[in-house]
Amino acid sequence: MSQCADILIIGGGLSGAMLAVQLLRLPGQRKILIIEPRAELGRGEAYSAVELGHTLNGNAARMSVDPDNPDDLTQWLTEHIAAGGWPQSSEQQVPVCELFPPRGLFGVYVQQRLAEAREVGEQYGSTVEHICAEVIDLQTEAESVQVTLNDGQHIRGAYAVLATGMFPAARTPQKESSGLNAAALDPWAVAAMRQLDPLSTVLIIGSGLTMVDAVVSLEQAGHRGPIEVFSRHGLLPHVRRQPPAWVDFLAEDHSIRSPRQLLRELRRHCRDAIAQGIDWQAPLDTVRVHIARLWSQATDVQRRQFVRHVRPWWESHHHRSPPLSAQLVERLLGEGRLRIHAASFKGLEPCAEGGVHIRIRRRGEAETRVVQGAALINSSGIEYDWRRVARPLPQQLLARGLVQPGPLALGIAAAIDGAVLDENGQVANRLFAMGPPLRGMWWESTAVTDVALQAKALAARLGSEQG
Template identity: 30%
Template sequence: MFHKVAIIGGGAAAATLVSELLERRTPRPLHLDWYCGAPGAGRGVAYGTPSERHLLNVRAASMGMFVSKPGGFLEYAQALDPTVKGSDFLPRRMYGDFLQSRVTQAVKNAPSLGHDVNVLPFPADSLVPSADGVTIGYGDETSQADAAVLAIGSLPPRPLPGVEDAAIASGRYVTDPWPFLASAEDDDRPLRVLVIGLGLTAVDVLLELSSRWPNAHFDALSRHGKLPEPHLSAASAPNDDGGELIESMRDDPNLRVWLRRLRDAAAQAEDWRTVVDGMRPHTQSLWRELPAKERARFLRHARWAWERARHRMPPQVAARVAALEAEGRLHRGRGRMRSVHLTPQGKLDVASAVPGGNETIAGYDIVIQTVGLNTDTQRTEHRLIRQLVLGGLVTPDPQGLGLAALPDGHLLDGAGKPRANLFAIGSLLRGALWESTAIPEIRKQAQGVANMLLAEKPERVAAR
């Protein structure tokens, strides 16, 4: 058992792991240092939005915090509103409240279980792992732990190539949409807005700003010009848990073969969503079996299609976006942004490559980048990750999907060997697991890492 553990991060993954550890009885006291980064942590970016327009894209019944209590969130929501159903898509703000309430209660109850907790409202700046433990640096101070877990969520977004520094400095090019949305005020001007990307973050931006800016017109640009698919209005069971399909995919780990078999299965199913949902329990193991060359091919050619089928919109959100298009306030286009230039008049000229090899230039008042999670640890400005990578203390994932790790969360050192006392959960494990950002996966990771941290006789770690 590791007696002193440091958890780094202030979002849902960190809150889930902290709660998982503190709610367990252990043969010896556990000392936990939680570097949460800010007062009142536990929500992170995903569940920090105050807007009622931003809904969970998973039904309430599936959003429990612990593997042992999968219905915990639904019970919490029904205590507030007895009319809530398990099939409902509830506000993300409510889920943030749930996370905070559970982790706050776990910290409060920890002494009664013999645990000592130190919640530090600032981030860790550095980690130096060794055979004897981990040294954590924060500000001008250092602390020691027997083991540490990185649960930091996605990395800060970086501007896309081709965006001029002057455009960023003007404040009209928005790299991180969440602080922008939090400070956005009502505005009746006929603004012209470009959203780059068409995933779930883009949908959140469109919902919020179209309400706050009733006279604004929105263009949305992405490689394929397609929105995420919608959920069905009623919950449906997965397609026989995908058994036959999964076995056929395991027999031949080749992307082209997989796509053909997925299309065939979807064509035979009553609804294609049941096929995708039936794959979910197996996606991580399938990803591990896919050769590196095939993974790279998936990321280049099929990732966009998988993401829009796997990460779907609630029906009421899809209806609102469709209404924006019908009203003429939203126009979706295919293409790639090439450059963003700040004009002398203070507008942004955006050059885009569109189908057919042509290039168009259009002017906008605001451009908002919504291209999804940043997990590229080789190019990030995140202080802690940069320190670990540049120091050769960890290995970046070669596909830019977080850090190299074993499937159980052990991070690999600069030589590619697993570290016995340094772990990660959440988005930093996308390279090892692919599916590693949603609550059902995170709560399972938290349970597994907690088991390893608290094991009386830790297993010998070996690369595999």
Template identity: 80%
Template sequence: MTESIRNADVLIIGGGLSGTMLAVQLLRLPGQRSILVIEPRAELGRGEAYSAVELGHTLNGNAARMSVDPDNADDLTQWLTDYIGAGGWPESGQQHVPICELFPPRGIFGLYAQQRLAEARTLSASTVEHVRGEVVDLHVEDACTLLTLDNGQQLRGTYAVLATGMFPAARTPQTESSGLNAAAVDPWDVQTMTQIDPQSTVLIIGSGLTMVDAVVSLEQAGHRGPIEIFSRHGLLPHVRRQPPSWEDFLAADHSLRRPRQLLREVRRQCRLAQAQGIDWQAPLDTVRAHIGRLWSQASEGEKRQFVRHVRPWWESHHHRSPPLSAQLVARLQREGRLRIQAASFKGLVASNSGVAIRLRRRGEQVVTQVSGAALINSSGIEYDWRRVARPLPQQLLKRGLIQPGPLALGIAADVSGAVVDAQGNVSPRLFAMGPPLRGMWWESTAVTDVAIQAKALAAKLSQI
């Protein structure tokens, strides 16, 4: 019934970090507007990434790199200084480094985001309210957007924003993916891992940062047996260090545009740094600020070439592991307990005890079977919304309100985040930010990227 429909100026779909940062930026703007954040979890600001409770599950960037305030790079460092000074996170003193170099636990970072939202609320004439539920359908009308939640409730807003965050990976057909996810242990569920035989073999699919968290979880659960890791390229994340500053060579030379040109120059700069006794991560870190420009000006063929041939090495070199977690992985490798192999996952095998999987090792044609006591799926994020088994993405695609983004990474949008529908029309009512715009900017998941997008989108919504 229409009288049961709630109204707001802005509907934010997703109350993890992306949606929370957008809410904060809207609250900071002059004027008075009503904002509803639709999020199934009990708390805003955490999402899946920052709901972790174990201190060993840390950010993969130090405090100086992880501010949620695009106008103050030291915001997290300042907040942590006060938090630690008040007695929070006493374990941080064991690391003997400046606060700006600490890698905070994910749960503490979630608290930081929540407090910034609370502060913005107290200083604003606008209002933010958490509506707990999952959006299962969305209509775009001439003058508004209309959302339907899983409990049947409807919300009407002048604008709606897809701040859905990340979806679990599904690199196999969905029937197999569902079976994999059902058979696998959550990478962050330490309590469930305590029920695994501590001397047994654990299998992990994927070798990125989620795998690193999974190994930390196993260690905290008391597991002391073998860990077998399988990924298509067999690459581990490098450890994140704190290199000195390096000249921004891409700012000085805009003729470097094509992926091969960029790759050659990055390698040259890294060799030059090493020849001077400087960490190779220093020149690589300067590339970060130019990724959006480089990606957007590349042709579709160049983007495809990058994803096919460069992406695994970009991910392992750029998305690095926090030092303490990397030390654990390295120690387990030295002890012979952790082994990584280049192999593609081909499916589950019925097993009366434990779990068994089918693999094809790199360079081989034969498919082999591997067994273990437990399986952890750490294969990353699914960016192709056509493969996301959730009601909202499926309904948006069915209605033609969205179309896949470049290379099926996320969804299509214009530079402001306005969503492009299946007919190529730019929506005046529906917007997106964060991970859904992966295809637009390539790097659209890091805290600093999302913070910048949140500020720009808030300004856009306040003007139209």
């Protein structure tokens, strides 16, 4: 059994849904198939959360899925709240544009925008259909792309787009596994955490935003015991605030090209802001729109230096925590229930008496030690290296040489327009990628605004090919 389509979108989370929205809005008749194993489109890993405490880490004004209307989410939320939705929004006591919505609610917003785009597409004769399955293999041909699904079905399309989204380390099987995931609780599994002794000790690997989510999950599960967090640098995400506007110094000075130059100039502006009594986050927030350009023009040596020496501090300062979650973390730190340790995870240890034992090495120490807890949570973030992801499609694409690892093995390599590069560096004619798989190309390729811009550009590219 086989189907044919004009465009196959592999992955139906935010990336796939936003690409479909942009394609449906274009004049012309086209058949679009979105292949996504989840029952719902538009949610993916990030927006399938059901707990109200798991919120976006950006406020509404920063999270529009419409690149032509930065106030789109703010406008949608205003109408949604006025109609009686999300009554808990009043607890944040801020204007709608400064609200941090629950991730599950953001998924509803994405789904509604997709439903509206379907109606627009119908006027042009375009359709979009959800195939609830997983793509396990892909082959390119001269005039088409054929994918194989986990149910044995084959689907052919004139073009295919890898919109596979993120691979959270906590939920992604890896080729070389330490056994961590098998022994760990899902950071978002509140129901599973309710089975723990409320006063027991919980161990967490990683101290980024996933850890913040895990702490929220534990709180909502009624956990009241100690939480021990281990990460190599022991850095916590800063809280996201709403600083005033700052001069876009990167737009004014095009001599800043390397990561080192950027950091030197950024520090200077942050010092100037603090001296003026202005939040240091103001200068930092001007950098986002320039990240792709700066990263793409940097040399491999410069990129490697950035990842090795700067990345932990960049992540903690740039990828900030929503205020309510940050308040919880701050409170638990103050109570002494939550402790952050600069230490590397070295593996699991046998444990006959129940619970879990892990071996860690504290920063600055040569010897390792064993730490015991009742439960373990893997909050080590996102796995961007496709060579380590033990899922059928990434492994098949790499094995066939249809893709190659991106810069620094982050995602996969592609041309500027998203056309993927094969193992020989040849640009594909019919296979494209967008969103998190292009992390190595643009560094920040996961945020909503980045994905929305990519979706619009790629839709225009595919639309022109079909035209």
